Amino acid sequence: MAINLTIDNQPVSVEAGSTVLEAARESGVIIPTLCHMDGVSSPGSCRVCLVEIEGARTLQPACVTEAADGMKVKTNSKQARKARKLSVELMLANHPWDCNACVRNQDCELQSLAQSMGIEEVRFPYAKETNPADKSTPALVRDMDKCILCRRCIGVCQDVQGVGTLAPRSRGFETTVGVGAGDYLEEAICVQCGQCSAVCPVGAIYEQESIDQVWEALDDPEKHVVVQTAPAIRAALGECFDLEPGTRVTGRMVTALRRLGFDKVFDTNFTADLTIIEEGHEFLTRLKKALVDQDQSVKLPMFTSCSPGWINYMEYFYPQLLDNLSSCKSPQQMFGALAKTYYAQQQGVEAKDVVVVSIMPCTAKKYEAGREEMNDSGYQDVDYVLTTRELGRMINQAGIDFVNLPDSEQDSPLGISSGAADIFANTGGVMEAALRTVYEVVTGRPLPMDKLHVTPIHGLEGLKEAVLPLENCLEEWSFLEGVEAKVAVAHGLDNARKVCDMVASGEAEYHFIEIMCCPGGCIGGGGQPRLTTDEVRKARIGAIYTEDEGRPVRKSHENPAVTQIYKDFLGEPLGHKSHELLHTHYRPKGETPAETKG
């Protein structure tokens, strides 16, 4: 049912149940917001969306006030303007004024709001105690001095991820955003996904930066510095330079990295393809053991293992399902292990002189790179991880005019990849890439889908399923004849939790499950440019599929560099060398981090 109201004297018609904020947008009026996040949470706490509604005793927050038939809303009355400005001024009295030295300078919603409201003097004295920032984890920095208590971080942590590391603490002027029951993030149960840092409007939560260390490595003539870029970077990096979400910048990204001084510009896509070969064979081996050998110890369904936030989640919350996780390392870690062995040998450089830098859409990747078992090359396999946002800052620091750069291509061999690797960037992509290969291995025929797309697992639905009948299988796989392979895909940890509960209770009938920690998959990762809404997610996913479809090779097993590395170095999938370098193990983290340490 439609209802009619007026916003600033403009008649507008909206669906019943819409908020005043949505009605205002419909009529082309932008009401500022800080705490509100479309489709996630709207705590109504920031008071910068106050509007005047005829007949109402007080000003109302537009984000949580339902539009009503015949309502007369004034968004720009003197009273509303004054109140909104006061809300921002009070926030400024509670927020440090060192904008020039802040990581969010010129990328800060409070700063731009203050500017757009014409705040040119601060009427109230700064009234907050200062405390040092919490830098206890490798992934995230929390600077509570800068927090404006909008509670967006709490909304994503509790409702989208269902982890609940963050919650409001104390009351009144003492209120802060607390972590667990302690003072430091490292003491709390946190998967380090960084979704909090991706929604923070100010500089209160951000990634632990590694830019300086990377510059130092690049400046060191003794070091051979190689860089890998995750599949999701090319669909989002442009946003750091005001390009539209969904702009593909693969070629410009490669040129920029070369100009920054990296010795080789490689691609995590290469090891994404390799992951498909290893993980696909692992999956088929599990099926064979379960169906033919009747081996009860084999765990199905198998979960993907590319997403380090998801791995942390499993280690904390579902230790009983760890054997269901694929033993494959993530593509980032496979890359590091190969760069310091295979590539170093080939290039004639010593592994100790190779520095591996990753560009990731992710903050949990920083934690993953530092995991103590990730040193199968004899050194820490991945040295430094930069988020997409950090790379954007680095390119700006170097004075590179990114938007007008010419395109160039990644280096060989660790830069060669297929379209199947591109789609690792988004929800459903790893599964589709795996099916492209698994189906062909089993039947000898390509996946019988239009453009090789498994459309039931595309899109932003939280939990998706597909069924793939296996018919006319090759002789070696005849035991799979007539089997209907059931796969599931979930993204965002609250959706993952639902799948895990189904698996734990035995009611799930899936064979293979893809989980990505962040909503939308890596394209919506915690290290991506801000602010990632569903529209932005869709645009980035669109760019990824376009990238995939434009490739001459779209299946991992047809990547010539992958074939070559098995021939020259690895031997065979799941072989001795693969196990040594490309696979890993997981361990329960206990109910609290303290218990793990003990």
Add this chain to the structure above:
Amino acid sequence: MSNSAVDQEVECGNVLFTELEEFIRQQPKSRDSLIPVLHKAQDLFGFLPVDVQEFIARRMDIPVSEVYGVVSFYHYFTMQPRGRHTINVCLGTACYVRGAKKVIEALTEELGIKVGETTEDRRFSLSSQRCFGACGLAPVVMINEDVHGRVSAKKIASLLAQYE
């Protein structure tokens, strides 16, 4: 502390946790049960240390951050251990003008703790409130359920001696 005393304390703690667990089991499986559970826990333990909060979080399947958030929000809940005796000094207007502040200062000095704290031997906890509604007796100090009127700094030592 001797070993047997330690064992006794552990044993006692376990009994309390068992009782708390039983109470949680009787509550509806809902976040709304958190406040009654916290009341029960504070009754049992006297205060709500972090390990008790973590126990509640696990048993109720609520993030510990939220449990901590609720405990820190309501002044009724305390993370400080309580003494065997709670001293409450009235700071209402009448008591205040008749020297309640001096009474507090004397208590602070005598006990070596500030308002909101507990003595190391857990004998006394010191707190203050606004008005007990006994202004005719100002300044008033309550120790547990006992009301003491016309208290002066000089009388503090003998007053405290009544409570072991």
